[in-house]
Amino acid sequence: MVDRTQLPHAAAVVGVELDTHVGESAVALAESQPLLKQFIGVAQAHLQKGDREWREQIVLRQGSGRRVLMCACTELTGESDTPSGYVIVFDDITALLQAQRELAGARVLLVEDQPLNQELALDLLERAGMTVVLASNGEEALQRLAQDGPFDGVLMDCQMPVMDGYTATEHIRANPEWAHLPVIAMTAGAMASDRQNVLDAGMNDHITKPLDLNQMFAIMARWIKPSQRPAALPDPDALEPALPALSSLDMDDGLARCMGNSDLYRRLLRGFARTQADFSAQFDAAADLQAATHLVHGLKGLAGNIGARQLHDHCVALEGALQHGEPGSPAVRAAAAPVYQALQAVLDDIDRLGQ
Secondary structure (H helix, E strand, O other): OOOHHHOOOOEEEEOOOOOOOOOOOHHHHHHHOHHHHHOOEEEEEEEEEOOEEEEEEEEEOOOOHHHHHHHHHHHHHOOOOOOOOEEEEEOHHHHHHHHHHHHOOOEEEEEOOOHHHHHHHHHHHHHOOOEEEEEOOHHHHHHHHHHHOOOOEEEEEOOOOOOOHHHHHHHHHHOHHHOOOOEEEEEOOOOHHHHHHHHHOOOOEEEEOOOOHHHHHHHHHHHOOOOOOOOOOOOOOOOOOOOOOEOOEOHHHHHHOOOOOHHHHHHHHHHHHHHHOOHHHHHHOOOOHHHHHHHHHHHHHHHHHHOOHHHHHHHHHHHHHHOOOOOOOHHHHHHHHHHHHHHHHHHHHHHHHOO
């Protein structure tokens, strides 16, 4: 730990391999250290001064070290500049990077039917040094396990066409060869009953959507042990330019879920606009409750991944309305209206970003 009494300048950033580095300021140090450029995610900013201390969750992402660090100091202390004698500690850097190192070299089967979710997960896993094989439903997953194995673990979406993740996992556990293969659910359900359903099907654990990178990699590292190690860990990406602020999108949140890869985030936004522009027409034309629920579930997951918080929350409310009424009922129509409005705001912002 750095002795704060010995700090010659405004602040230091303390983290993995950084505890001997003291820069001109927290800002200069964050912008100059490869580790902080590589780390993307939710970090705990621990600010100390004398007997007073604060804790707050902030998002550190590529291209925004100055703004994020200054905003954290301003919000937590009320001071407009980095206060003298402060130490900012990003506690979760260690845990996230350690989990990624433990997983590097693992061969993982990703079972996911939504193309944009596939793209996001593939990028995150491959950038952490894993080899990923993709399956689009449970039936295809069983084929991949039989033909393309062995695998070190399986990431299993729960709601998919053809064969869902629960049924696929039951088939996996029925095969003695795969009896101990780690299977981790990826589900938007965060209720205790959702977790119990996962365990009852034979899965080891579950990762909630939208993806929280700290949770995701920590749970994977708990169960998945690579059978081979890579010759070298992936190099950190180059610093990327910050994106402009958009009112309907939490850009920090969306970028954090992409590990700061602004190119990936832009691709996800464009894909979202391309695939969800006709959501309202599809929902109005949904033939039955199952079709309507599937549409809303998909939109909710995508909205969470791109940082469209308000749209995500309206989708949650619409899902709740569908549990008590049929599509076309007054209650469902009332719950759908704010979804349509929030979705249009997101589409308009994405269009502005592309101009």
